[in-house]
Amino acid sequence: MTRSETVHGRLGAGLAGLALSVGLADASAQAPPAPAVPLYQESKDWILACDNTRFCEAKGFSDAESAVMRISRGAGPTGTLTVEIDVPDTAESPDVTAFRLDGRRLDLKTISWSPDDATGQGQATLVTADNDSAYRLLRRIRDGRVLSLGDTRSAPAVPLHGLAKVLKVMDDVQSRSGNETALTQPGHGGVAALAAAPAAPALRGAPPPPALPAAEARALAAGVRQAMRGSDALAACDARAPTDVAVALTGHDALVMVECARASYQSSYVIFRVPRGEPAAAQVLTLALPPGLEAGAAPAAGATLQLANATSDRMQAAPVALAPTASADPTGRMTEPTYNPRTATLASVSKGRGLADCGIRAEWRFDGQAFMPSAYRQQIRCGGGAPGDWPTLWRTR
Incomplete structure (x- = not known):
């Protein structure tokens, strides 16, 4: 789209052009910085x-x-x-x-x-x-x-x-x-x-590890739950007949997802990184949220992220628990986590209500050593789209 401009007045074209340039430069210098993102x-x-x-x-x-x-x-x-x-x-x-x-x-x-x-x-x-x-x-x-x-x-x-x-x-x-x-x-x-759009950070995932045999996975998950019983990490867990999952992370380590609390349409889990064959050595997995989306971030980033209860049309005052954001926090949980070894992606989905027309989806990519934030989507207000159709706040390539 192109706009034509015409300079009117008694000043000559050269002087008018100079005045216009100075005016635009001053306006540009006084322009407020763009709001922070996400x-x-x-x-x-x-x-x-x-x-x-x-x-x-x-x-x-x-x-x-x-x-x-x-x-x-x-x-x-x-x-x-x-x-x-x-x-x-x-x-x-x-x-x-x-x-x-x-x-x-x-x-x-x-x-x-x-x-x-x-x-x-x-x-x-x-x-x-x-x-x-x-x-x-x-x-x-x-x-x-x-x-x-x-x-x-x-x-x-x-x-x-x-x-x-x-x-x-x-x-x-x-x-x-x-x-x-x-x-x-x-x-x-x-x-x-206009300045070019910022590039999304580039992340590389670790190669797929050797698969964890089903019998070994069951034994490792049961061993971690038994070893961690009574620990701070599982102190508040009340899941009955829990569904625990173990999946290979590397050739030596696995992720064990221990179900902690179950609601009508989703459950929360505590995730451990554990050496294969050593359930007593399990450590709670701690994850960082993307910059600007950390707990206590500015209101522009969503501030207090909340989920609705199962019957409400609006988001209620129930805190979203995606993952611990500091190594000193042993109580952080993830909602409906999954890990895909092929893409080295750990994901958590927190639905605001059963319709999934609001909520949060966060993803991390494992680079062989640590998990890095790779994607984040959220919609706090319910309605306005298909299940999981939530706007993106963080992306990588």
């Missing part, structure tokens, strides 16, 4: 998540409305802007010729859409076909209250309360304010003035 915020009916590469995703939905809008954008000059609209298959199909903004017909003849697509997860999706279409759509609707996807009373709708704010924060995170690519405060700066 960032997670909520604003009325919208949530915004920006990861460590400054890729941002905003989602708008509410319990009262039947559609979800997702806005995603990469940072830097080549960052693509995309708007998606999801509706349940049971809802009335969107009619792009009859969209209404706050009850008034919305002319979208200049908006191009990709061919109708099905996500395969019980929803139909409308996707803008190009950057310009996404720009035009957002600038038309950003200050509205509700976008109806048809002109009937039963037409699906997207709530827009909070949209303008999250678009402004998205611009700030990607340093677009004052640039022609900004969604809320565009200026004269060209796309070439």
Whole structure:
């Protein structure tokens, strides 16, 4: 997208150009630094998540409305802007010729859409076909209250309360304010003035170890539970008929996941790293969360992460326990952990409720010596997507 600029007044073209350059330089020097990432915020009916590469995703939905809008954008000059609209298959199909903004017909003849697509997860999706279409759509609707996807009373709708704010924060995170690519405060700066998106950290996983025979795995898991019985690590555990798991980590060590507490749809475990054949030498596995997402991090990172109980539609004041974040903490637990030796990836999934429309997924990659944070996704507010469809806050390659 290109903006032309014209300098008016009595000053000559050269002097005016100099004045403009000085003004832009001063504005740039006074511009506040971009917000720190990872960032997670909520604003009325919208949530915004920006990861460590400054890729941002905003989602708008509410319990009262039947559609979800997702806005995603990469940072830097080549960052693509995309708007998606999801509706349940049971809802009335969107009619792009009859969209209404706050009850008034919305002319979208200049908006191009990709061919109708099905996500395969019980929803139909409308996707803008190009950057310009996404720009035009957002600038038309950003200050509205509700976008109806048809002109009937039963037409699906997207709530827009909070949209303008999250678009402004998205611009700030990607340093677009004052640039022609900004969604809320565009200026004269060209796309070439944008800094490239930060690269995701590169991680290399350890090669797959020799498999742990089933009989050895059962014996090792039982041995660790027996050896650790009464220890601080298992002191508060109350799982009945527990399901413990042992899996090979290296040719000499294994991971043993000891079930500690069981809820209606997920369980928590204490994970030990243990030498094969020496269950009494088991040590609680301690894991670090990605930078900016550690316990006690700034509110932009989600601050107190919470899960809902099984019956609530909203997140309740129950702390999320993913893993201990310091070696001195023996009580940290992980929810529904799994380890894939082929990819050297340890994952934990904490569902906010049984529908899995909110929660946290964290992943670590084993490099042969230690586990490094490799991925993190979270959605604190329930609703607005398929199970596990949570925005990304940390990514690696």
